[in-house]
Amino acid sequence: MCLAIPGKVISLNDNGTGQVDYLGSQVLANFSLLPDIKVGDWVIVHAGFAISRLDQKEARRTLKLFQELEKQS
């Protein structure tokens, strides 16, 4: 029940929607569930609604964890 993609906000309209880019395809997303969204933010889009903003720091932290796992093994 959770199919969604992490895309980049590339434009915002003044009616609470905007274009999110994912690998070169653009989906029209509704941002009413994420006030204060800005162009350039990364968001999770599910069924045409942006439901969460991606935290880049947390993402990098997890990627670093993968590297650390290699050192441990």
Next chain:
Amino acid sequence: MTKISLEMGSGGRLMRDFIASRIVPRFKNPILGELHDAAHLPWGIALTTDSYTVDPLFFPGGNIGTLCINGTVNDLVVSGARPAYLSLALIIEEGFELEELEKILESIKKTARATSVEIVTGDTKVVPQGQGGKIYINTAGVGRLLGRPQPAKIRPGDKILVTGQVGEHGLAILLSRNKFPLKAGVKSDCAPLLFLLPFWQEGVLWMRDITRGGLATVLAELAQTISLPLLVEEAKIPYSTRLQGTVEILGIDPLYLACEGRALLVVPARKADEILKKLRSHPEGKKAAIIGEVEDKIGRPGEALLETLTGGLRLLEPLTSELLPRIC
């Protein structure tokens, strides 16, 4: 079952069962029994037929006109024949716009010219409004055989190739049929495969054009045909980035998206690199790739296996039902 269901025309198991139980035994003969894309006739020619019911009629990258010529041409090419003559039968619904019909006919003319085939006979019918899908087209084609698929010669170690990026046609159709709020810039890959004809002299053992049911369906059918397992690597399958993005947004499995201008080839291992190089020297084949091989160490006879990006194994089965977008 007393009535025909839509699923029976989808190309999946129900349709195969229908053909296996009601068609083949009824019209029993050894040529039909081969069930190639085209029939190899004893006069050194191949004969094929296909009906086109695509909806919508016009889509990015083509229309029913380009499809009905390329599709039949491609069936002949992958069966080893140089396409020469086609028949053209039109079933038109009353009320269909003449302007649209003209556009389709012009496309047919252009595509036939581009593929060096001649429309030599045909038929036109008009059915009352409400009894047809605007226009249905059937084309039958003949061509002279210059090679033959030889599935019996396929051995473990033989390589499996695709001639280009897959799934574009199916996705283009899905997007233009449904008008989702997406901009993908994906066009149908509808194109002739004539550039493959010389490869019958290069030692190619088997060809199949990848149509309805996508790459996975053709792989499953190949495995069944040769009764050997095969292993394909997901990482090696060529997809356009745009397609990858769109299928993830919608939740569609790209392995099952149709093509209309791509082929799967089986070639002997020692010739694979050379054939790949030659394919890539053609503009229509520049994204060709070796995606896997026929196996003898892994899998059971008739199994088409996919090694996933993550290093797991997945069994590929033919398409069973229409691809629909998901939320889950």
Next chain:
Amino acid sequence: MSPPATIHLPFSNWRTKETADRLLKAIEAETRNLPTPLKLMEVCGTHTMTLHRSGLKPRLRQVGIDMISGPGCPVCITPDYYHEAIIDLLVGRGDILVCTFGDMTRVPTRKGSLQTVVPAPGSRLKIVYSPEEAVAEAHNQPEKQVIFFGAGFETTIPGITFTVKKAAEEKLKNYCLLTAFWLIPPALKAIIEGGELAINGFIYPGHVSAIIGEKPYALVAETYHLPGAIAGFEPADILLGILSVVKQIRSGQPLVANEYRRVVKPEGNVEAQAIMERYLIKTAADWRGLGPIPDSGLKLRPEYSSFDAVRRFSLKLGSGSSARKTACRCGEVLKGLIAPTDCPLFGRQCRPDSPQGPCMVSYEGACLIEYKFSGVKSYD
């Protein structure tokens, strides 16, 4: 130059074999000294799908983890009588436009499926990607009554509910919802209290959690002492979640771990929760397979009931269990009590092109996934 065959995701390490290998190794180091196999339940259908599509399930079994699929599939748990009510409308009334997500249209009922029934003149079915498309149709076709048939969990509920907010503000007269809104935490509680299964821990749905946050799962750890982890949907995400749960089992300290922090905030999506609170109210809901669970569903508040299709069209939704009398055992599959292969119909009468129950219809139904993806024994 070789053609670009792999996709270059933002953060593409989440899918590679290397990352998966390392995480599986780390899991094995933890399970080595535990009684295996450990049975972990992934609740979300998208997790089930990822596990199978990536071929991870057999590899997890090799490191001592058995993944059991829970009832996280809205198509699977929505009883037939919802579809039948919509089918009645579509077939019996003119100028109706039913909009819905793809899966719902293939569910077979006594009256056929949404896809196969023949609509009344002027009526039709439209598959949409977003519920916003349904609102747009209502604007573009004022002569039609547009009904959005929305079944979903907390990931999808806020977006669907937003369309009511919009329709109310724009005074749209020809738009309404048939809602089948299901809540995960009460279902978890019902499964645990049902006592029928021996689950050692849970993998919580990452995007449901993006909406509801971490707190609603606290009862699982605190009251029932079962470990759990919120996980995302890339293969590496799920493995991270499993690693966390296994560590909790070893330490004997169950909690609600958040292994999807790049997306899930502890408090969740406050705006989405506010929309749900404003427009919806809790209700008892009848889950296929699990049966009725109090306060496990949501429906429109009375002041917005004019947007409720049940009221607008006087729909009769069945009461009690909607199971058709067949040998289909989807109910037990949904509870993780039996595997799809234990059902007598599986692979025989019940196949993807002739589904007998919802678990074979839905793309994340356990039975369809088992059929499509699990024909493979381990070949290592």
